[in-house]
Amino acid sequence: xxxxxxxxxxxxxxxxxxxxxxxxxxxxxxxxxxxxxxxxxxxxxxxxxxxxxxxxxxxxxxxxxxxxxxxxxxxxxxxxxxxxxxxxxxxxxxxxxxxxxxxxxxxxxxxxxxxxxxxxxxxxxxxxxxxxxxxxxxxxxxxxxxxxxxxxxxxxxxxxxxxxxxxxxxxxxxxxxxxxxxxxxxxxxxxxxxxxxxxxxxxxxxxxxxxxxxxxxxxxxxxxxxxxxxxxxxxxxxxxxxxxxxxxxxxxxxxxxxxxxxxxxxxxxxxxxxxxxxxxxxxxxxxxxxxxxxxxxxxxxxxxxxxxxx
Numbered sequence: 671x672x673x674x675x676x677x678x679x680x681x682x683x684x685x686x687x688x689x690x691x692x693x694x695x696x697x698x699x700x701x702x703x704x705x706x707x708x709x710x711x712x713x714x715x716x717x718x719x720x721x722x723x724x725x726x727x728x729x730x731x732x733x734x735x736x737x738x739x740x741x742x743x744x745x746x747x748x749x750x751x752x753x754x755x756x757x758x759x760x761x762x763x764x765x766x767x768x769x770x771x772x773x774x775x776x777x778x779x780x781x782x783x784x785x786x787x788x789x790x791x792x793x794x795x796x797x798x799x800x801x802x803x804x805x806x807x808x809x810x811x812x813x814x815x816x817x818x819x820x821x822x823x824x825x826x827x828x829x830x831x832x833x834x835x836x837x838x839x840x841x842x843x844x845x846x847x848x849x850x851x852x853x854x855x856x857x858x859x860x861x862x863x864x865x866x867x868x869x870x871x872x873x874x875x876x877x878x879x880x881x882x883x884x885x886x887x888x889x890x891x892x893x894x895x896x897x898x899x900x901x902x903x904x905x906x907x908x909x910x911x912x913x914x915x916x917x918x919x920x921x922x923x924x925x926x927x928x929x930x931x932x933x934x935x936x937x938x939x940x941x942x943x944x945x946x947x948x949x950x951x952x953x954x955x956x957x958x959x960x961x962x963x964x965x966x967x968x969x970x971x972x973x974x975x976x977x978x979x980x
Contacts, residue, residue, distance in 0.1 A: 671709070676747050694739050701740055712753040713744045715761075722762060730764040737762045763949070771919030771962065772912035778901065779808055779831045779920075785895050785896050793878045800891055802858040803875055803883070809851045811921030811947055814914055815885045821872040822859070827852055834948065843948055889914050921945060922955065923962050930968040 671842050681695050704721045705713070722737035743758045746753035774782070786804055789797040806817055816834045822834040832845040847855075859874070866880050873882035892914040896902040902911030925943055929936050944955040957967050 673747075675707060676750065677702050677743065680743055680746050685862075697736060697739050698743055701736075701743075712751050713740070713747060713755060715755045715757045718744070718755075718757050719761070730762070734762040734764040757876075769924065771808075771958070772916040774912065774916065774920050774921050776919065778899075781899055782895060782901075783808075787901055789891070791878070793865055795861060795876075795878050798858055799875055799877070800888070802854055803888060804914075804917070805854055806847075806851065806894065807917040808921070810845055810847055811918045812845065812886050812923075813918060813948070816948070818873075818875055818883050818885055820874040822869070822874050823872065825855055825859070825874055827856060841948065841950075843945070845946065846917060877910055879913065918947070919958070923965060924960055926965055927968065928959055930965070 677698055680700070681691055684691055701718075701721050705717060708717060710717055718737060723733045737757055741759075744754050744756045748756060783801055783805060786801045787797050790798060791797045803814075803817060806812065807814060809818075810832075812832075812834065819835065820832060824835065826833070830847055830849060832847060833842070834845055835842045846978075854875075862876060863869070865878075866876065869876075870880040871882050875883045877883055877887075877913060890908065891910040893902055896912060897904045897909055902909045904946045922943060926936060926940075929939055940955050944951070947955070949955055
């Protein structure tokens, strides 16, 4: 079996088990293309390392991630091709460090949304699509792919609830939203339906061609707007600086700060935030306490106050 066919079978089998493998699949297809360009008919550790450590200026954690994808595929492929070399565990071991969250100010959020409203829009929908999408992420802290995976039937206007089905870890959940958010979603849906009376897709957020908006399109659009506002360094593609995902961090941090300032027992409330955001473990929410200086100060002050009462 050649490498291309083997990869197709590997991805098909894993996806049938519930794995989405979007980034992994794209990376492995790139790897197989690299092997083909090298004239290789099987996987070797040397070639795997050459491919994994590209580009040279990438984060070492990204190199380790790329090699780990190859290793999994190599383990599976070795059952059919005995010449396959499986890169050993830890060959490019590197612990990924989470980037400190960027907490957008109210003024920056206002500028971002106003600039989004100025997006060129041939049919009058593009600017409204991204303004509504970005506003939803600000209001709920949802992951961008969760918002883009919403279908029209997943939005319950009467109860003010979104049914999030395609989550990062495959766990569906319900997200309650403020009436003002529901009003914004209704306004968008009415404009979308006027342009597409017969919907070509069940997606809630659509492009002006009528197709579902992709995550890469949303992140690229946000990055370009951020560059225009000076929030990100100008670059050909995304550049460097605050990310679309930081809107999720902003929601979590603002919620925690509000709880501290109003005197709530944050330790007791934290599981609620973890559930709302779709975190697999509450530790994902605890991370904010050490990542954001203001939260760390508030948590420390609360602890000192408790000790003084003992």
